[in-house]
Amino acid sequence: MTIKRLVAAMLLATASNSVLAEQSFTVKDIQVEGLQRVALGAALNNLPFNIGDTVTEYTLSKGIKSLYAAGHFDEIAVFRDGNTITFRVKERPTINAIEFDGNKDIKEEQLSESLTNQKIIIGEQLDKTIIREIENGLTEFYHGVGKYNAKVAIKLTYLPRNRVNLKLEFVEGDAASVRQINIVGNELFDDAQILKNTESLVDLPWWRFMSSDRYQKDTLKGDLEKVRSFYLDRGYLRFEIEANTVAVSPDKTSVYVTLQVKEGEQYTVTGVDFVGDLIGQDEFIKAMLPLKSGQLYNGALVTYTEESIAKFLASFGYANSKVRTSTNINDETKEVSLTLSVDPGKRVYVNRILVSGNAATKDEVIRREIRQMEGAWLSNDTLESSKLWVQRLPYIEKVEFETKPVPGTEDKVDVDFKIKERSSGSFNAGVSFGSYQGLAFQFGIEQQSFLGSGNAAGISLNTNKYQKSINLSYTDAYFTLDGISLGGNVFYSDFDGSKAGAEAYNQTSYGTGLNFGFPINEYSRLNFGTAVTFSEIAYIQEFDQLRHFRAVLVDPNRPDQAYKFTNYDVSVGWIRSTLNRGTFPTDGLRVSLTGKITTPNSDLTYFKTNFEAANYIALSNDHSWSFLSKLELGYGNGYGSNNGYDHTLPFSDNFYAGGQNFRGFENRVIGPRAIYRYVNSIPGLPDPIGSGVGLPTLPMSPEFDSYDISTRSFGGNAMAIATLELITPTPLLKEDYANSVRTSLFVDAGNVWDTEFDINRFANLTRYQNSNSLQSELLDYSDAGMIRVSAGVTVQWISPMGPLTFSLAKIIKKYDGDEQENFSFNIGTTF
Known part of the structure; x- marks a missing residue:
């Protein structure tokens, strides 16, 4: 385009009345017409001549070229009037x-x-x-x-x-679909076998709407490599794709792909040798070698071997090692010998570790989780471990690291850990609606990293329709440099069971506790704790399962007073975690086993244990799809006796299910119901003297008692809940929010039961005639096999105000009296 304009300009200049002469002349003046934004001086600076210079037609043509090269003008013409040169320009818009x-x-x-x-x-x-x-x-x-x-x-x-x-x-129009992929020259394997793992899908049926048969050049290129790997992994070392053609239909809506292949024959490995420097780890490297003499050549194993050796060398600081495999092929015997060339390069050391992106969290909180040390050799394993440790902090959303060479050196790098934080404080609030408890509200607030210190501190306040509680706590996760934690708390709670979907009672508790933990290794730690709790239970409706609890605490002289008791307990816990994140993990295992027991000098002597395991398995390379299996077990009971009555687990410490821990069911609805036993009586004899005052009614024998079943659950001393979840990408959500929003399809199954319940105590009793119970008949609450099942979808969001959970669930299996909660919404749910 520029050349055409130049030619046109020259022709115009030639045809002009001011035709330039062939001979040279001395420039007296230079003018530029048409300038708007470009300064005159800037235009003149681009000319190869100045006033006073001697120029020719060739010199002027060079001037036009120079002005065009400056990039300011669309059109340029040059004219001569005597010894004055005039450039007429049109600036680019x-x-x-x-x-x-x-x-x-x-x-x-x-x-x-x-x-x-x-x-x-x-x-x-x-x-x-x-x-x-x-x-x-x-x-x-x-x-x-x-x-x-x-x-x-x-x-x-x-x-x-x-x-x-x-x-x-x-x-844009619609994308062409891959209508057909033909392979020519394959005799050993059919097309379906070869194309099994390729991404270019052919003419999909309508029900596979989540997949795509859209043609993409890059996808096909990757598929060609997969076809090549298919043969190389099976020993066909001379396999070739001789040609590949892509034909587009006339309407440009379909694509037909044809691959011309040459399969060749299988080759056997005759030996594997090493050349280069194995940094003194010869025996270990050779022992980890998956390639063996006598087996078929396998391209995937060759690549795996190279990557494994390079990774192993990187753990010793050789971050830039090169491992290459050369082949010596004998086409006559169909054998191949392999030579692995290992060049570890120079050992690389860490100069400085930088932390960026942590606006709220202090540097030292991040650095104490980093296992890579400054001055030590660079280890990819240690860097990855550091990334996981930082990422497990609940107030960290994402961690990436980058190594940067130090200018002027070959063996030093700086490591930059880039942090993306999430809010460390959150509200704890919720709204749920169910067929039995109706609309329920709750509210609370807590802080996970106080002032960016990484320590849990502050006030945890909870208030809802059935409970008011406050907890002042402080936990220093690094009380010592080697990871010993120390914490304490003071708490108060006022609980109304009748409003929580449990049996009617009021319990007020307050106390204090101390806890500390010891790391066992990188993944496990032991926690210990001790606490004292002062409790008072009042306004309790006496039901049959409380007979032992009441007999242990009742004052014979004041049988109607509230139950007051003081408990001293010690606890121990073991936690092992290999999760890749503290919040929204997608890979790894977390197992915890905790136990609590009250000391013999307590008013109530009992123990309580919990076991939890959650296993995440990533189903895709980007971890957008993963599978969660979770199991929660609990058991508690009393030990010792008082006044001939065995101690039991206090009903206020019972396990419950329903609501947040068992979606689809009303809060605390699953489990044993309270059974009220009524003593029947017979009328007294009439007054023999006719005074109108008869003898009082007389109680009948216990076998003539009647009973009724409460509409509420009071929990049980044993629990088992299993959860299966398929974690999926959230539809219509940008990738930037993938670590803040989680969608999953779930199935919950489990039960809460009472191992001390004896249904035979009520076998011969009659049901109370005016019963309002939701259960039509008495169930065996000691039966662990009364499994409930629900399924649904959950969306969790780490919002600026705290974690939010939305659940939509349907009960698959229930028992008489269980009430359904189709939808729930909570803020502050623990993930």
Whole structure:
């Protein structure tokens, strides 16, 4: 385009009345007409001559070229009037605005970046010569993703003051689908076997709407490598893809792919040798070698061997090692010998460790989790371990690290840990609706990392319709440098069971506790604790299962007073975690076993144990799909006796299920119900003397008692709940929020039961006639096999105000009296 303009300008100058002479002349003056934004001096600086110089027609043509090369002008003409040279120019227009319309496959951010790289920037001058190049480049991109009907046009709208608006109009159309993939030359394996793991899918049926048969050039390129690997992994060392063709249908909606292959024959490995420096670890490296003489050649094993050796060397600081495999092929015997060349390079040391992105969390909180030390050799294993430790902190969303060479050195790097935080404080609130308890509210607040220190401290306040509690706590996770934690708390609680879906009673408790923990290794730790609790239970409706509890605490002289008791307990716990994150993990295992027992000098002597295991298995490389299996077990009981009555687990410490820990069921609805036993009586004899006052009624024998079943559960001393969850990508959600929002499909199953319940105590009793119970008959609450099951979908969101959980569930299996809670919404749920 520039050459054409130059030629046109020269012809114009030649045909002008001011035709330039062939002979040279001395320039007396230089003028430039048509300048608007370009300064005269800037234009003159681009000319290869000045006033007073002797010029020829050739010199003037070079001047035109120089002005064009400056990039400011669309048109240039030159004229001579005597010894005065005049350049008439038309400046390039300035880009006023850039607009995109119709683009879906390409984000505006990508388009803006691409245009910037080609100097198409608002406020800069427009070079119209590259418009066609941009249009062709974008069209080629669409062809690469299978959209052969796509069209891209750049429209220019000229404005006053030599300005222009650019509008990029896209007509993307539909992508062509892969209609057929043909393989020619394969005799050993059929097409289906070869194409089993490829991503280019053919003519999918409608029910596979989650998959895509859209043609993409990059996908096909990757599939060719998978086909090649299919043969190499089976020993076909001479396999070749001789040709691949892509034919597009006339309507450009279908693509037909043909691969011409040459399979060859299988080759056997005759030996594996090493050359190079094995850093003194010869025996270990050779022992870890999966390749053995006599087996078929396997390309995947060769690659795995190279990566394993490189990773092993990196753990010793050789971060830039090179491992290459050369083959010595004998085509006559169909054998191959392998030689692994190992070059560890120089050992790399860590100069400095940098931490960035942590606006709220102090550097020392991050650094104490980092296992890589400054001054030590660089270890990829240690860096990955450091990343996991930092990422397990509940107030850290994402961690990445980058190594940067130190300028002027070959064996030192700086490591930059880039942190993305999430809020360390949260509200604890919720709204739920169920068929029995109706609309329920709760509220609370807590802080996980006080002032960015990484220590849990502050006030945890909870208030809802059935409980008011406050907990002042402080836990220093690193009381000592080697990871011993120390913490304490003071608490108060006022609980109304009748409003919590449990049996009616009021319990007030207060006390204090102390806890400390010891790390066993990188993944496990032991926790110990001690506490004293002062409790009072009042307004309790006496039911049959409380007979032991009441007999142990009742004052014979004041049988109607509230139950007051003081307990001293000690606890021990073991936790092992290999989770990849503290919040929203996608891979790893967490197992915990905790136990609590009250001391013999307590008013109530009992023990309580909990076991929890959660196993996450990543189903995709990017961890957007994963599978969770979770098991929670609990058991508690009393030890010792008082006044001939055995101690039992206090009903206020019972296990409950329903609500947050068993979705689909009402809060605390699963488990044993209270049974009220009524003594029947017979009328007294009439007054023998006719005074109108008869003898009082007389109680009948216990076998004539009647009973009724409460509408509420009071829990049980044993619990088992299992959960299976398929964690999926959240639909319509940007990738930036993938670590803050989680969607999962779940199945919950389990039961709560009472191992001390004896249904035979009620076998011969009659049911109370005016019963309002939800249960039509008495169930055996000691039966662990009364499994409930529910299923549904849950969406969890770590919002700025705290974690939110939305659950929609349906009961699959229930028992008489269980009530359903279809939808629940909570803030502050523990994940």
